[in-house]
Amino acid sequence: MAAEPWQTAEIPGPKKAMVITKPEVAAVMIKKAKRPIMIVGHKAAEIAFEDKKLIDFVIELARKAKIPIVATAHITSEFLIRGYKPDGWMPAVDIGNRLTDPAWTGLDGNGPYDLALFLGLPYYMEWTILNGLKHFAPHVKTVTLDNVYQPNASWSFPNISLEDWFENLKVIIEKVEGGI
Amino acid sequence: MNRKGVHVKIDELKTDIGAIKNLEISIGKLFEEKWAEPMGPTPFPSLTTLREWDMKLLKRYKPFYMPLCDLCCLCTFGKCDLTGNKRGACGIDMAGQQSRIVLLACCIGAATHTGHARHLVEHLIEKYGRNYPLDVGGLNVQVEAPVTRLVCGIKPETLGDLEEILDYVETQITHLLSVVHTGQEGYNLDFESKVLHAGMVDHVGMEVADIAQIAAYGFPKADPEAPLVDLGFGTINVEKPVILCIGHNVVPSVGIIDYMKDNGFDGEIEVCGLCCTSHDITRYYKRGKIIGPISWQLRFIRSGVPDVVVLDEQCIRTDSFYEAQRIKAPVIVASEKNCMGLPNCTNDPADQIVEDLVSGKTPGALILDPEKVGEVAVKVALKVAPLRKKFKVIPEVDEVLRRSKECRQCNDCRRACPQDLEIPKAMKAAAQGSLKELADLYDLCVGCGRCEEACPVGLPVHSFIVKAGEKKLKEETYKVRAGRGAIQDVEIRNVGSPIVLGEIPGVIAVVGCANYPKGGLEVAEICREFANRRYIVVTSGCAAMSAGMYKDEEGKTLYEVFTGEFSSGCLVNVGSCVSNAHIAGAAIKIANIFAKRNLRANYEEIADYILNRVGAVGVAWGAYSQKAASIAGGFWRLGVPVVVGPHGTKYRRMLLGRADREEDWYVYDARTGEKVYVGPAPEHLFYAAETKEEAIVMIAKLCMRPNDTTKGRAIKLTHYIDLHKRLYGTMPEDIHLFVRTIADIPVTMKDEIIRILEEKGWKETVIPDPTLLPRLIRKRKE
Numbered sequence: 001m002a003a004e005p006w007q008t009a010e011i012p013g014p015k016k017a018m019v020i021t022k023p024e025v026a027a028v029m030i031k032k033a034k035r036p037i038m039i040v041g042h043k044a045a046e047i048a049f050e051d052k053k054l055i056d057f058v059i060e061l062a063r064k065a066k067i068p069i070v071a072t073a074h075i076t077s078e079f080l081i082r083g084y085k086p087d088g089w090m091p092a093v094d095i096g097n098r099l100t101d102p103a104w105t106g107l108d109g110n111g112p113y114d115l116a117l118f119l120g121l122p123y124y125m126e127w128t129i130l131n132g133l134k135h136f137a138p139h140v141k142t143v144t145l146d147n148v149y150q151p152n153a154s155w156s157f158p159n160i161s162l163e164d165w166f167e168n169l170k171v172i173i174e175k176v177e178g179g180i
Numbered sequence: 181m182n183r184k185g186v187h188v189k190i191d192e193l194k195t196d197i198g199a200i201k202n203l204e205i206s207i208g209k210l211f212e213e214k215w216a217e218p219m220g221p222t223p224f225p226s227l228t229t230l231r232e233w234d235m236k237l238l239k240r241y242k243p244f245y246m247p248l249c250d251l252c253c254l255c256t257f258g259k260c261d262l263t264g265n266k267r268g269a270c271g272i273d274m275a276g277q278q279s280r281i282v283l284l285a286c287c288i289g290a291a292t293h294t295g296h297a298r299h300l301v302e303h304l305i306e307k308y309g310r311n312y313p314l315d316v317g318g319l320n321v322q323v324e325a326p327v328t329r330l331v332c333g334i335k336p337e338t339l340g341d342l343e344e345i346l347d348y349v350e351t352q353i354t355h356l357l358s359v360v361h362t363g364q365e366g367y368n369l370d371f372e373s374k375v376l377h378a379g380m381v382d383h384v385g386m387e388v389a390d391i392a393q394i395a396a397y398g399f400p401k402a403d404p405e406a407p408l409v410d411l412g413f414g415t416i417n418v419e420k421p422v423i424l425c426i427g428h429n430v431v432p433s434v435g436i437i438d439y440m441k442d443n444g445f446d447g448e449i450e451v452c453g454l455c456c457t458s459h460d461i462t463r464y465y466k467r468g469k470i471i472g473p474i475s476w477q478l479r480f481i482r483s484g485v486p487d488v489v490v491l492d493e494q495c496i497r498t499d500s501f502y503e504a505q506r507i508k509a510p511v512i513v514a515s516e517k518n519c520m521g522l523p524n525c526t527n528d529p530a531d532q533i534v535e536d537l538v539s540g541k542t543p544g545a546l547i548l549d550p551e552k553v554g555e556v557a558v559k560v561a562l563k564v565a566p567l568r569k570k571f572k573v574i575p576e577v578d579e580v581l582r583r584s585k586e587c588r589q590c591n592d593c594r595r596a597c598p599q600d601l602e603i604p605k606a607m608k609a610a611a612q613g614s615l616k617e618l619a620d621l622y623d624l625c626v627g628c629g630r631c632e633e634a635c636p637v638g639l640p641v642h643s644f645i646v647k648a649g650e651k652k653l654k655e656e657t658y659k660v661r662a663g664r665g666a667i668q669d670v671e672i673r674n675v676g677s678p679i680v681l682g683e684i685p686g687v688i689a690v691v692g693c694a695n696y697p698k699g700g701l702e703v704a705e706i707c708r709e710f711a712n713r714r715y716i717v718v719t720s721g722c723a724a725m726s727a728g729m730y731k732d733e734e735g736k737t738l739y740e741v742f743t744g745e746f747s748s749g750c751l752v753n754v755g756s757c758v759s760n761a762h763i764a765g766a767a768i769k770i771a772n773i774f775a776k777r778n779l780r781a782n783y784e785e786i787a788d789y790i791l792n793r794v795g796a797v798g799v800a801w802g803a804y805s806q807k808a809a810s811i812a813g814g815f816w817r818l819g820v821p822v823v824v825g826p827h828g829t830k831y832r833r834m835l836l837g838r839a840d841r842e843e844d845w846y847v848y849d850a851r852t853g854e855k856v857y858v859g860p861a862p863e864h865l866f867y868a869a870e871t872k873e874e875a876i877v878m879i880a881k882l883c884m885r886p887n888d889t890t891k892g893r894a895i896k897l898t899h900y901i902d903l904h905k906r907l908y909g910t911m912p913e914d915i916h917l918f919v920r921t922i923a924d925i926p927v928t929m930k931d932e933i934i935r936i937l938e939e940k941g942w943k944e945t946v947i948p949d950p951t952l953l954p955r956l957i958r959k960r961k962e
Contacts, residue, residue, distance in 0.1 A: 008595045008634065013250020015263045042871050074873035077909025089908065091878065092870050093829065097244035097836045104840075122697065123600055125870060128829040132246035135264055135274050 003149045003158040010127050012151030015134065019149070020157045023168035027175030029143055029155065030065050033115035035106065038062060039095055040086075041121030042073035049166040054120060057169045059084045065176040068107055070095045072121065092121055096129040100136040112139060118153065119145040127152055145169065215335045220782030223333030224348050227355055227377055233784045234373035234817065236952050237791075240844050241816075241835040241865035243372060245278040248832050252277050255362045270362045278832045279371035280360050282809065285831070286378035287357045289810030292494055293758055294349050294385035295517065296429055301342045301388065303431055303550070304396040310340030314395045317402030320668040323772060326765040326779065327387045331380060333781030339396065342388045349388075352381045372835075379813020380783075386811070387761035394665045397434060399463035399755070404671070404745035406664040406753075409462040411470045411728050411737075412656030413480060416450050421565035422485050423557050424509075425453040426477060426500060427492035428757060430460035432514035435554030436490065437465045449561055454480065455495045456721055456756035462662045463755060470660060472729065473694035473722035473802075475627035479646045479653065481507060484572025487565040488557050493517045494757075495693070495805065499629075501544055508568045510537035510560050511544035514553045522546040534559045538567070573643065577615065580644045584610035586637050593641050596634035598827070599624055599697060603631055603641060606648075615648040622649025623699045626802075660728035661739045663720070663755020667766040669773055671746040675716065676774025680793045682892015684748045685899050686883030687716040689763045690723045692800030692808045695827050700726030702872040703801050704738060707751055709876055711742045713899055714749040715883075720760050723801065724753040760811050764818055767796050784953060791819025792847065792950040795883035795896070797862075798822040799875065803831075812866060821862045821882045823875050828868035835865035839914060847886055849948030853957040856948040858886035859917040873907040881918075886950035890923035898926040916940040920947055 003019045005011065020026050030036055044055040055078055062069050068087035071079055076089040088095075088107045098104045105111055116133065118126055126144065130152035133142050144150040147165035149158050157168065193199065222229050251259045252268050260268030267273050272280065304312070314336055316324050323329065325336050328345055336342055356378050359365045365374070393399060400406035416422060425433045433453065440446050452469040453461045454477055461468035471480050474495050481489065481503045489504040493515040497503070501520045504511045513520045525533045525545040530552055536542045537560045547553045575583070587607040594603050601624055606617035622645055631641035646653065678684040688710045690703060703726040711717045719727050728737050742751035746766065754762045771789040772779040779786065790796065798815045800808050803824045809831055812822040816835065824831070838844055839860040846855045861884040869875035880900040888896060897918060904912045916937050919925055921944050925933045951957070 006595060007598075007600070008592070013247075013263055014261050015250070042874075072874075073870035074877070074907050077907070080909045089913070091867060091874060093244060093246075093834050093868050094836060094864075096246070097242075097834065098838070098840075100244065101838075121870065122826045124598070125826040125829050125868070128246035128248065128832075131248075131250070132244060135247060135250070135262075136245060138264060 005151055006123055006148035006159055007127070010124065010151070016151045017149065017153040017156040020155050023171035024175055026143060026145065026155070027172045029115065029141070030067070030117070030172070030176050035111060035113045036065070036067045036115040036117060037106070037113040038067045038069045038117040039092065040069055040071055040075060040119060041092060041126070042075045043122065044120030045075050045078040047120070049162050055079065055082070057166065057173065058119065061169070061173050061176065064173055067117070070107070075120070092125060092129055096132055099133055099140050102139050114139070114141060116140050116142045117145055118142065118150070123148060126150055145172070215780070217778060217780045219333050220778055220780045222783050223781035225331065225783065227352070227359070227374060230377065230783055230817070231373050233787060234376045235369065237376070237816070237819070237865065238369050238372055238835070241837050243275070243279065243368065244834045244836050245275055246829055246832060246834070247274060247278055248830050272366060275368040276366055276371060279368040279375065280365070282832055283356065283371050283375045283378060284360045285806040286375050286382070286810040286813045287353055287360070288806035289808070290378050290382035290385060291353050292807055293382055293389060293810070294346060294353060296493065296758065297385045297389035297392070298346050298350070299429060300431065301339060301346060301392050304392050305339050308339060308396050310338060312339040312396060314338060314341070314391055315401065316391045316394045316666050317668060320670060321402050321666050322669050323769055323779070325387055325391055326768040326772065327383045327761050329779050330768050330781070330783055330786055331384050339392060342392055345384060345388055349381045349385045352377065375813050376817035379810050379815070380817045382810040383761050383764050383814035386758040387765065389758040390665065390755065390761060393430065393460065397430070397464050399460070400662055400664045402666040402668045403664050404743070406662040406744060407466055408659040408739060409466060409468065409470065409662045411472070411658040411660040411725060413471055413476070413483070413653050414655050414657040415469050416452055416471070416485060418485055418570060420448065420450045421487045421561035422450045422452065423488045423490060423561050424471070424480065424486035425451070425457045425461060425490045425492065426455060426496050427515070428456040428494040429492040429515060430457055430464065432490055432492050432550045432553040433457055433461045434464055435550035435552070436557045437461070437468070437554070439551070439554030439558050443558070445558055445562070449558060457492055459663050459721070459724065459756040470725055472656070473700065473725045475694040478503065478627050478629050478642055481509070482573045482643055482646065484570040484574070487568060488512065488561045490514060490553065490557055491518055491520070494807070505543050506573045508571050510564060512553055512557055513544065513546050514548065514550065516548060519546050520544065524548070526552065530555045530559070534563065538563045574647050574650070575640065575643055577647065580610060580615065580647050581613060583639060584644065586639060587611060588637065590636060592634040592636060593631035596630040598626060598628060598630070598695065601625065610644065610648070618645050618648035619652070621645050622652055623701065626695055656729065658728045658731070659737045659739055660725060661744045661753045663753050663759055664744060665755060665759060666762045667746045667769065669769065672766065672769045672773045675747055676770045678748070679716070679770060679795060680774065680887060682795065682885070682888035682896055685713065685715050685896045686710070686795040686797060686880070687718065687767070688879060689718045689796065689798045690727060690801070691720045691760055691763070691798060691811070692723050692803040693805055694722040694726060694802045695804035695825070696726070696802040697825050697827060698872070700729055703727050704730035705872060706799060706801065706876060706879070707738055710879070711738065711749055711751050716746060716748060716750055716752070717742070718746070718752045718754060718763050720754045720763065721757045727751065757807060764814055764820070767794050767818060767820060770794050785956065787818045788951050788953050788956070791952070793885050793887040795885050795888070796820045797879050797882045799879060800828070801825045801875070803828055816865050821865050821867070823879060823882070824868050825875070826868055826870050834867055836867060837863045837865070839863055839917060847948060847950040847952055848954060848957055849946070850951045850956050850958055851949045852959060854948070856950070857945055858948065858950060859920070861885055861918065877903050877907055884918055886948065890921060890947070893918070893920065893924040894926045897924065901926070901929060911936065916942040920945050
C-alpha cells in the first residue's frame with residue numbers, strides 16, 4: 001500500500017519518513033540502537049487481531065528486545081493486568097517533550113535515548129508529536145510501528161492491512177530475539 | 181469610572197459678542213476619582229508591561245513545539261522550509277514560526293470576541309443610552325468587572341464606560357497582530373509573551389461583551405437558580421414554525437423574540453439555536469431552546485425542521501446557506517462579518533423582503549437591522565412553514581440500505597474523518613442490511629461532513645449516519661441551566677478559604693467547543709466525576725450543552741442533579757463563550773474578595789496568587805477554534821492550567837513543566853525570602869491529554885498548589901491517588917513530589933505512602949507563603 005499520510009489532509013513537509021518495506025529493516029534498527037525506548041498509546045489495547053491485541057505483541061517485543069516502555073494515557077492498567085510493569089507512564093506530549101532534551105538522562109538516569117519507537121497513539125496526535133521530534137530532536141531517530149504511514153517519523157510502515165501488520169510484528173519479534 | 185472624555189456640543193449660542201453654531205469641543209480624558217482602591221502598578225498594560233511575569237511562567241512551562249506545517253508561506257519570499265529549525269528567508273526559525281502562528285490564532289480569537297463586544301456595546305448604547313447602568317448582579321456583585329479592573333485599573337459603571345475599555349483592547353490587538361508581520365518579532369519566547377497578552381485582552385473583551393448584554397437584556401444576574409431550559413432536538417415542537425439561530429451574537433435573536441412577543445406570536449413559533457447564540461437566547465427567553473453544540477448544525481438543518489435560518493456571527497458553518505437552500509428554508513444573515521454573498525436588504529421594506537423570501541425570489545437576505553430581522557424572520561416562518569412542510573434531505577432507510585451498496589470501500593471517508601471513524605465497515609454492514617454500525621457512529625461523529633466531501637461516488641455519508649441514529653436524535657430531550665453570568669461576591673467569600681487552603685479540592689472549568697475525540701458524553705462524564713467528588717465544576721459554551729446531554733438512571737440531567745450555586749459539588753453554567761470571562765473573574769475575585777489583595781491594575785500579584793494558591797484548571801475537551809486558543813491564553817497568564825483533548829496538539833505547542841527538573845519548582849517564601857522547593861504544582865500550563873481517563877487523572881493532579889494546607893493537600897492527594905488507582909490500575913509514581921510533610925499524607929494510605937517515600941529517598945520540606953515575585957517578600961534574607 002501507499003506511503004502517503006493515513007489522514008488525507010495531514011500532508012507532511014519536505015522531509016518525510018523512509019518507508020519500512022520489510023519488517024527486517026525495523027528489526028535491524030532496533031538491534032543497532034544503543035538506547036531504544038518504546039512509547040505505547042492507548043489504542044494498543046483496542047486494536048485486536050485474531051485472539052491477540054496489539055499490546056500483547058508490544059509486551060513480547062519489549063521483553064525479547066529488552067526495550068523499556070513508556071505507557072501513555074491510561075494503558076498502564078492493561079500492561080499491569082498482563083503482568084508487565086512499564087518502565088514509566090506519562091502523557092504522550094510529556095515524553096515527546098523530554099525526548100527533545102538532549103540532556104535528559106532517561107527513565108533510568110543512564111543517558112539519552114537514540115531510538116524512539118511509537119505505536120498505538122491516535123494518528124493525528126502521533127503525527128504532531130513526531131513532527132516535534134523531527135524538528136527539535138535531531139539526536140533521536142523515530143520509528144513508528146503502526147500500520148499507517150506517519151510521514152514525520154524517521155521510518156514508518158506504509159499504510160498496510162491489519163493482517164500484514166501483525167505478520168510484520170511477528171517477524172520483528174522473531175528477529176530481535178536475544179536482545180540488543 | 182475614573183477616566184472620561186468630555187464632549188461638548190453646542191448647536192446654537194447667541195451672546196453679546198456674536199453667535200456660535202454647531203460648535204463641538206472634545207477634551208481627551210479626565211480623571212474623576214470615585215474608586216478608593218489605589219491604582220496598581222500596571223494599568224492598561226502594553227505589549228511588554230507584563231513581559232517579566234510571562235518569562236517567569238515560560239521559564240517553568242517551556243513550549244514544546246509540534247508543527248502542523250513545516251513551511252512558512254506567509255510572504256512572497258516563501259514558501260520557506262523550516263525543517264529541523266532551519267531559518268527562512270526573513271530569518272525566522274521553526275520555534276519562532278510556531279509561536280508566531282499561535283499568536284496569530286490568539287489575535288483572531290481576541291479580535292472575534294472583541295468585535296462581537298464592540299457591536300453589542302454600540303447597539304446597546306444606541307438602544308439604551310450611554311448612561312445605562314451596568315448591573316450584573318445587584319448588591320450580590322460589587323466587583324462587576326474583575327478582569328477589567330485587574331487589567332485596566334478602571335471600574336466601569338455604565339454602557340458608555342465600556343467604549344474606552346474596548347478602545348484599549350482593540351489597540352492592543354492591532355499591535356499584537358502587527359507583531360506577526362514578516363520582519364518583526366523573532367524570538368519565540370517573546371512571541372509567547374505576546375500570546376499571553378492576547379489572551380489577557382481577550383478576556384477583557386469577553387467580559388465587556390457579557391456584562392453589557394447581561395445588564396441591558398436582563399439576562400440572569402449571577403443567579404444560582406437560573407431557570408432550567410430545554411436542550412436537544414427532541415424538545416422542538418415540529419408542528420410549529422421553527423426559527424433556527426446559529427452563531428454567537430444574540431442581538432438579531434432578541435429582535436426576533438421581541439417582535440414575536442410584541443405581536444402576539446409568543447408560543448406560536450419555536451425559537452431555537454445552535455452554538456452560543458442559543459445559550460444567550462435562553463438567558464433572554466425561557467421558551468427558547470438549545471438544539472446542541474456546533475456539531476449539530478448539519479444534522480439539524482438537514483432534518484428539515486427549521487423553517488427559517490438566521491445566521492449571526494462565529495462558528496457558523498460557511499455552507500449553512502447552501503444547506504438551508506437544500507431544505508427550502510430561507511436564510512437571513514444578520515452580521516456584517518458574515519454576508520454569505522446575499523443582497524443587502526437592510527433598507528428594503530420588511531414586507532417586501534418577506535415576500536421575496538417566501539416566494540423564493542431570493543433564497544436569502546442580508547439584514548443589518550436586528551429589529552427588521554425580527555419582523556422578517558417571524559413573518560417568513562409563519563408563511564413558509566405550511567409551504568415547505570418540513571422538507572428534509574435526510575434519506576429514508578431504504579435509500580440508505582440501497583445506496584450503501586454503491587460504497588467502494590476505498591477508505592477515503594475514513595481517512596477524511598477527524599476521528600478516524602470506521603465508516604467503510606459501517607457502510608458494508610448497511611449494504612448487508614444492518615444500520616447498527618452506522619447508528620453507533622452517530623454518538624462519535626462531530627458533524628464536520630468531510631466524509632461526504634471525500635466520497636468518490638457522492639454518497640451523503642453524514643446523512644446516512646444521522647438517519648441510522650435518528651431514534652437517538654429524536655430522543656434528545658435534556659435540560660441545561662441557563663447561563664447565570666458572574667459568580668456572586670458572597671459565593672466567593674464562602675468558598676475562598678476552602679479553595680485556597682485546598683479543602684475544596686479544585687475548581688474545574690469545562691469549556692470550549694465540540695471537536696471531541698470520542699463524542700460529547702465524555703464531557704458529561706468528566707463533569708459528573710468531579711462534581712461527585714465535591715469539586716466546583718463550571719461550564720460554558722458548547723461544553724455546557726454536552727454536559728447536559730446525558731441522563732442518569734433516574735432520567736435526570738447533571739444540571740438537575742447538581743446545584744447551580746458556586747459551591748462544593750456544583751455544576752454551574754456561566755453561559756456562552758464570552759461568559760468565560762466570569763470564570764477567570766471568579767479566580768481573580770478569590771484573590772481580591774477573600775484574600776483582600778488589591779485588584780486594581782495589579783495583574784502580576786493577582787496572577788501570582790492564583791498560580792500558587794487557587795487550584796483551578798480549565799478543560800477544553802473539544803477545543804477547535806482560534807477563540808478557544810485566546811481564551812486559554814488568558815487563563816495561562818493568570819496561572820490557570822488548561823487541559824485539551826488530543827486534537828489540541830494541533831494548536832502547535834504545549835506549555836509543559838518538567839517534574840524531573842527539581843530546579844524548576846522553587847518559589848520564594850514571602851515570609852523569609854528563602855527559596856523553597858514546592859514540587860511540580862501545577863505541573864503543566866497547557867497540555868493535551870490522549871484520553872478522557874488520562875485527562876481526569878491529570879485534572880486532579882493539576883489542582884494541587886504550593887499553598888495547600890496539609891489537610892487540603894491530603895484531600896487533593898486522596899482524589900489524585902484514588903483516580904489514578906481506578907483508571908491506571910496502580911499507585912502514582914510521582915507521589916513523593918507532592919508530599920511536603922508527613923501531615924500531607926492521606927490517613928487511610930499512610931503506610932503505603934510512607935513506604936514509597938522511603939524508597940524514593942524523600943525529604944520533608946516546609947510549606948511556604950509562596951510567590952514568584954521577589955517584591956512580595958516581606959522580610960528579606962540577610
